[in-house]
Amino acid sequence: MMPPKNKIEVPDIVVSRLPLYLRALNFLAEEGVETISSAELAQRLGISSAQIRKDLSFFGEFGKQGTGYNVEFLRKKIKEILNLTRIWDVALVGAGDLGHALVHYGGFLGQGFRISLVFDNNPQKIGQEIAGLIIQPASRMKELIRQHGIQIAIIAVPASAAQKVTDxxxxxxxxxxxxxxxxxxxxxxxxxxxxxxxxxxxxxxTYYLK
Amino acid sequence: MMPPKNKIEVPDIVVSRLPLYLRALNFLAEEGVETISSAELAQRLGISSAQIRKDLSFFGEFGKQGTGYNVEFLRKKIKEILNLTRIWDVALVGAGDLGHALVHYGGFLGQGFRISLVFDNNPQKIGQEIAGLIIQPASRMKELIRQHGIQIAIIAVPASAAQKVTDxxxxxxxxxxxxxxxxxxxxxxxxxxxxxxxxxxxxxxTYYLK
DNA sequence: GCCAAATGTCACATTTTTTCACAAAATTCT
DNA sequence: AGAATTTTGTGAAAAAATGTGACATTTGGC
Structure with a gap:
């Protein structure tokens, strides 16, 4: 097996498709499918089989000629590539309707993410509990994020506040x-x-409508 | 002024950038800015000025040499291109946390969209009011969407139900x-x-982290 | 009137992305 | 066992998108 091609940089657009492959593989794994060809996977995703093979070839050789890909194996490999072998703690800023929906969304945890801090600047909301988390004052963002070593954040505040929060x-x-x-x-x-x-x-x- | 180039098809990637231009122009209009150059607009969006000029040239000549673009005029033109001179009624399927957040989101109306139907298949939710709308049973989707002449829908249901809803x-x-x-x-x-x-x-x- | 600024456009160059085509490998069939 | 079939991985080609540089042209300011 050839070593991964670390020399050339992987195009971002290729990286952006890996999560879609992973999503489909997760689904297949749940269905109990053990093996899948690039052609069948492509059909499910509405793209070409060549693209899938080419994308994967940036990272190694994961398939078997004549057979296709082992679902569990490829799943594991893509997770490794995307650094999803650990759980990432995420900070959420903004506890409005959207923030609530995100905190209650069950889709994060199974996929490697855990919202572990929630911030808002509304004194009425600060201190309240939401899905087991206490809403923290925005003033403590730096301190708490540092303390938890958090590298990922979700911004769910109005546009007018977003740049300040980002900074x-x-x-x-x-x-x-x-x-x-x-x-x-x-x-x-x-x-x-x-x-x-x-x-x-x-x-x-809407550009394409009427 | 040259007529719009209707002959050649506009690349989808170009269309996809128009809403971003519009968003920036809306912001500028609120700030009271009357005129902006492609260079300045580009800087705000983090892209090149050539790209903006080239994108816009697919649809006509909207700028003035030596001056740049009149914010209001370009805004109007992009709205016309994107068919945003009317309000689009939208059907929302799924009245869970996400559905609630979407219905309460104030960002749609000002930008040409109005959620005017909400569906769910949970008998507990059907008939309830949410932001002035009565949650309708999923069984009436076809009938009501037809009746309202709705062409746009938002799906906010679990993955397991999404394809059926789509059909x-x-x-x-x-x-x-x-x-x-x-x-x-x-x-x-x-x-x-x-x-x-x-x-x-x-x-x-996460691919790029650690 | 002259200068500076900025668009629109053309022609390319360059880069990026996708598709094609096929040898090689693995599997299945007879 | 050997032939036929399937499918990967990958160079090469093709297509798409972006960037560049030149430039005529228009506008606004001095």
């Missing part, structure tokens, strides 16, 4: 941010940001 | 789906789907 998170040592506020954040180059904005997604689709 | 939405005439369930949906080629899954986004970022 504080970055100062506290956060290196990955999932941002639900509809605003482009300014961050240092070593901090990763992913955006989730339903409105821009809907607007994208 | 029903498509049968009811929905042509654009914003899917929060962590599963790739099968739809006819004329139906557009956008995916929102915080877990895959987080997993994407």
């Amino acid at each position: 504080e998170l970055v100062a506290a040592g956060v290196r990955a941010i999932l941002n639900y506020a509809p605003i482009t954040l300014k961050v240092p180059p070593d901090v990763h940001v992913q955006y989730i904005d339903p409105v821009t997604r809907l607007q994208h689709m | 029903e939405l498509v049968a009811a005439g929905v042509r654009a789906i914003l899917n929060y369930a962590p599963i790739t949906l099968k739809v006819p080629p004329d139906v557009h789907v956008q995916y929102i899954d915080p877990v895959t986004r987080l997993q994407h970022m």
Whole structure:
């Protein structure tokens, strides 16, 4: 087996597809499927089989000719690649409706993430419990995030507050941010940001309607 | 002024950036900025000015040499391009925590979208009011969506139910789906789907951590 | 009137991403 | 055992997207 190609950098778009592969593999594992070909996996995901094989080849050789991929094995490998062999603690900033929905969302824990800190700046909310967590004052963000060694945060505050929160998170040592506020954040180059904005997604689709 | 280039198809990736431009322009308009150059807009969005000019040139000539773009004018033009000169009624399927957060989210209305139907299949929830809307039984989806002439839907149900819901939405005439369930949906080629899954986004970022 | 600024466009160059095609390997069938 | 089939991994080709540089042109300011 060839060693992983550490020399050349893996394109970000390839990395972005790995979680989708993993999601499908998790599903297959639950179904009890032991082996799957790139063609069948591709069909489920609505992409081409060549793309899957090419993507995976950046990291190693995980399949068997004539057979395909062992679901459990590939699942494990992708988890390793994505650093999902541990549980990541996540800080959530903003305990509004969205924050509540996120804290109660059961989908994180099984996939390697645990919201372990929740912040808000509303005095009415601070101190309240939500899904077993006490809402902390935003003023203690830096302190607590440092203390917990947290590297990932979710921003669920209004757009007007998002940049300030971001600056504080970055100062506290956060290196990955999932941002639900509809605003482009300014961050240092070593901090990763992913955006989730339903409105821009809907607007994208209306282009094709009528 | 040249006519819009209707002959060649506009790349989807270009369309996907228009909502971001619009979002920035809305912000600028609120700030009272009347004019902006592609360079300044680019800086705010973290992309290149050439890209903005090239993207916009697919649709017409909206700027003024020596000056830049009139914020209000460009805003109006992008809204026209994206078919945002009307309000789109949206059906929401799933009245759980996420569904509640979406219904209460104030960000839709100002941007051209109004959730006007909410469905769930839980008898306990059906008939309840949520932000002025009565939760309807999933069994009435086809009927009510048809009746309201709704073309856009948001799926906020568990992954296990998402494909069934999708099939029903498509049968009811929905042509654009914003899917929060962590599963790739099968739809006819004329139906557009956008995916929102915080877990895959987080997993994407953990690749780069430690 | 002249200078500086900024767009729109063209033609390429460059980079990135996807697709193609096929040898090699593993499995199944007869 | 040998032939046929399946499927991977991967170079090579193709396609798509982005970046660059030049430049005519228009506008606004001095």
